[in-house]
Amino acid sequence: MPTAVITGANRGIGLEFALRYLERGWQVHALNRGGTDALAEAEADGRLWIHRGDLSVIEDLRRMARAVREAIVSPAGPDDRGIDLLIHNAGIMGTERTRPQGRPRQGLEDFDREEWRAVLDINLLAGVELMISLRAQLAPGARIVMITSEMASNAGNDYGGWAAYRASKAAVNSVVKTFSMELADEAIIVALHPGWVRTALGGPNAPLDVETSVADMIRVIDDLGPGQSGAFIGHHGAVAPY
């Protein structure tokens, strides 16, 4: 039975990923913060583990990774061969600080070093540390998907703003390329962007619904080959411009 590990699967894009992989008969380990968690209600026939913690708290991340490792080390059956898919989906655009209407967001006028740290920490560093923590449990040919954003693209940046968020996702794209070389014999790793999606993060004006975006991304993940490792790819499967 294939196994997926997904961060931030209590709502939005991560929840949809978890529900769709459960529907396909996969085992799912969700790394979710506390609070409201629609995934806890899912029909899973014992194939769902929800590990609770804040990924920006190093002790929480390590405790959750250890729990995943222990579950994988003790497989439930002969078909359990490790982690087939790791999706680092949890992310934030910024901290909850409200800004006066019309002021730049993460621009030159409202630089907030703590906010930058928080954004880089969850979007980039938590994903990297989790991948390293679970590397030994990856199944042969596993896929590692770091969720990135079109906003990471310099080529596509014609309206500015959100500098911390853009930089964090551009850094995700960069480490994906770099680590693809170290992981060449172990896994396929990609930075995958979901498009602009109606979630709490994407807002109500986004053109894509969660179901469409995730269905697209699952098709892309299914079709990934070693030649794509290291790439920055969109939900339709096309290579995105850096």
Ligand SMILES: NC(=O)c1ccc[n+]([C@@H]2O[C@H](COP(=O)([O-])OP(=O)(O)OC[C@H]3O[C@@H](n4cnc5c(N)ncnc54)[C@H](OP(=O)(O)O)[C@@H]3O)[C@@H](O)[C@H]2O)c1
């Ligand atoms: N929506 C879009 O248009 C869009 C576009 C491009 C990229 N993305 C990317 O897609 C991913 C998912 O975004 P979404 O649209 O589904 O946003 P969302 O609905 O706001 O969900 C964000 C998820 O990240 C989790 N998270 C945030 N900080 C966390 C932390 N410190 N520890 C653990 N979990 C944490 C949240 O958990 P809590 O519920 O506990 O806060 C939630 O599950 C993000 O990486 C985002 O950058 C989204």
